[in-house]
Structure formats: structure tokens, C-alpha cells
Amino acid sequence: MHKRKKVKIILSNKEHTEVYTKPYVMQIDDVLDARFGVTAIDEFHSTGKLKFNIRTEHLQVDMPQLLELPQNEKINWKEQEYDSMAEVYFFFLSYKQNAWLHQLELKKEMIASDLRMLETIISSMPKNILERLNLKHTQSN
Secondary structure: OOOOOEEEEEEOOOOEEEEEEOOOOHHHHHHHHHHHOHHHHHHHHHHOOOOOOOOHHHHHHHHHHHEEOOOOOOEOHHHOOHHHHHHHHHHHHHHHHHHHHHHHHHHHHHHHHHHHHHHHHHHHHHHHHHHHHHHHHHHHO
8 A cells, every 4th residue: 555645735715625645656757757857856865855946837737646636626726835735746756765765675684584594504514415425425335
């Protein structure tokens, strides 16, 4: 199950409502790449810093792809709180970074398991060699 974020938005009639981010799918990467560029995203993942300037036209294009917006409700994108909209972008950028970290943790666990198995095999080698030498010695008698 994908983690999701609750976001407050302002409708055209000035009412506030809460919506959720969409699940993280590959299309989200396309939206983020188009908005910030791969270089800026890579820099964010390595430094945690991202310089950007969100404008109304960006929200109109990106947010319908990033948020589950209410049907049949008009949204005045000029009225949105800047910080809330920036948090949507940061949520998805951080989500991907956390997914990479989780993947690295899984790989680390697999490597540790493989190393334990190799350690067991290596530690049993002298015993196995001696048993085989004894078996050959016994069979030749």
C-alpha cells in the first residue's frame, strides 16, 4: 500500500477541503522530471535541497496528476497556500528517495544473509574435507 499525504486545498467558492495525494506510480516521475528536471531532482536526493518557484500555471498542470481532486468542483489555483502546494512536490520527491533507501536496506539484508550462508559453508569445509579423506582411506583398505 502506497503512503499518501493529506493536503488542504481551497475551492473556487473559498471553501477549504482536504484531498489526498495519488499513489506513487511511474507517471509521477514524469511530472516531477518535467517540472524540476532530472539534474535538480538528483541534487535534491543527494543534498536534500531543491530550488524552485511554483507558479499558478504549474499547479494547474501538475496537481490534477498528483492529487485526487474532488469531481465537479472548481479549484482556484491562485488561492492555494504556497507551502501546502510545495509540500505535495516534496512529498513525492522524498517518497522516491525513501523507496531507494528501502531498496538498499533490502539489498543489504540479502547480502548479509548470503554472507552468513557462505560463512557456514566455509566453516564446514575442513570437516567435510576430513570426512571425505577418511572415506577414501577407509574404502582403499
